[in-house]
Amino acid sequence: MTTTLTENSTAPEPAASTTLLEAKGVIMRFGGLTAVRNVDLTVGSGEIVGLIGPNGAGKTTFFNCLTGLYVPTEGQVTYKGTVLPPKPYKVTQAGISRTFQNIRLFSNMTVLENVLVGRHTRTKEGLISALLRGPGYRRAEAEARTRAMEILDFVGLAAKADRLSRNLPYGEQRKLEIARALAGDPGVLLLDEPTAGMNPQETRATQELVFAIRDQGIAVLVIEHDMRFIFSLCDRVACLVQGEKLVEGTPAVVQSDERVISAYLGTPYDGAPGSEEVAEVQAAEAAADGATSEEEDR
Numbered sequence: 001m002t003t004t005l006t007e008n009s010t011a012p013e014p015a016a017s018t019t020l021l022e023a024k025g026v027i028m029r030f031g032g033l034t035a036v037r038n039v040d041l042t043v044g045s046g047e048i049v050g051l052i053g054p055n056g057a058g059k060t061t062f063f064n065c066l067t068g069l070y071v072p073t074e075g076q077v078t079y080k081g082t083v084l085p086p087k088p089y090k091v092t093q094a095g096i097s098r099t100f101q102n103i104r105l106f107s108n109m110t111v112l113e114n115v116l117v118g119r120h121t122r123t124k125e126g127l128i129s130a131l132l133r134g135p136g137y138r139r140a141e142a143e144a145r146t147r148a149m150e151i152l153d154f155v156g157l158a159a160k161a162d163r164l165s166r167n168l169p170y171g172e173q174r175k176l177e178i179a180r181a182l183a184g185d186p187g188v189l190l191l192d193e194p195t196a197g198m199n200p201q202e203t204r205a206t207q208e209l210v211f212a213i214r215d216q217g218i219a220v221l222v223i224e225h226d227m228r229f230i231f232s233l234c235d236r237v238a239c240l241v242q243g244e245k246l247v248e249g250t251p252a253v254v255q256s257d258e259r260v261i262s263a264y265l266g267t268p269y270d271g272a273p274g275s276e277e278v279a280e281v282q283a284a285e286a287a288a289d290g291a292t293s294e295e296e297d298r
């Protein structure tokens with residue numbers, strides 16, 4: 001990482017954090033399935049917030065509610081106090097960018113072109129201007145390229161700007177996804193499992209990159225299964241289980257919470273989300289077993 005992000009960058013935020021992204025009472029239902037249950041979460045300036053939870057806990061669904069991909073069944077998401085529109089590109093324009101769990105690069109485009117695609121939400125020139133290729137368009141295009149190269153330099157991919165993205169090693173493809181998200185000049189960056197499939201060195205490099213992004217004044221919300229990564233990276237961590245926010249606090253608080261440990265080890269505890277349903281199923285199974293053995297006795 002050799003340069004800083006100049007355009008949108010400010011000095012690292014002072015200790016007092018102001019709320020940027022706020023989710024209130026978010027509920028997401030798919031037919032009969034409630035994937036996210038009444039979740040509140042905030043991300044403040046200068047913060048790195050982690051979102052953890054076992055497989056199927058509702059983390060990605062919640063991300064999708066924050067980024068306009070899903071319209072929450074109930075609840076509200078605001079950025080800097082304004083309700084976010086239910087359209088992903090408008091959410092990006094508002095200042096929230098994201099990466100996806102699975103790599104979504106344009107594999108036949110170069111590294112630079114991929115970042116330029118992420119830049120289009122910040123380009124004001126319209127279709128007519130693009131077709132005419134007038135001076136305004138050419139100036140905007142030159143500015144976009146300069147900015148994209150700055151971002152590639154920041155993530156350490158400037159030397160590979162002209163390579164096809166599909167020819168990058170896996171770890172660098174993930175970095176490129178982050179670069180593309182940064183090209184929207186976000187105030188909050190959402191990362192969905194950024195270290196999935198990475199080796200320990202790549203994971204450490206990703207951690208350094210996230211710290212550097214935070215130091216540029218961009219708040220981060222990150223989903224991750226790698227607990228070592230999350231607990232050494234985040235200022236605050238929230239744990240979802242079966243769509244409900246079970247615990248939220250500092251890494252020290254969350255990692256020692258026995259409900260979180262149980263959720264990961266699969267050991268139920270009194271009052272666990274879904275425990276009533278489990279008890280109902282067990283009672284029904286026990287009743288069915290009883291009926292079968294009575295029939296066999298006869």
Ligand SMILES: Nc1ncnc2c1ncn2[C@@H]1O[C@H](COP(=O)(O)OP(=O)(O)OP(=O)(O)O)[C@@H](O)[C@H]1O
Pocket residue numbers: 030033035053054055056057058059060061062
């Ligand atoms: N579009 C959809 N339609 C129906 N059900 C869905 C949809 N998307 C997610 N779900 C369900 O919602 C629940 C939460 O899924 P989600 O992918 O958000 O969990 P997750 O915590 O991100 O899991 P993982 O860690 O495995 O990625 C799951 O039961 C899933 O099957």
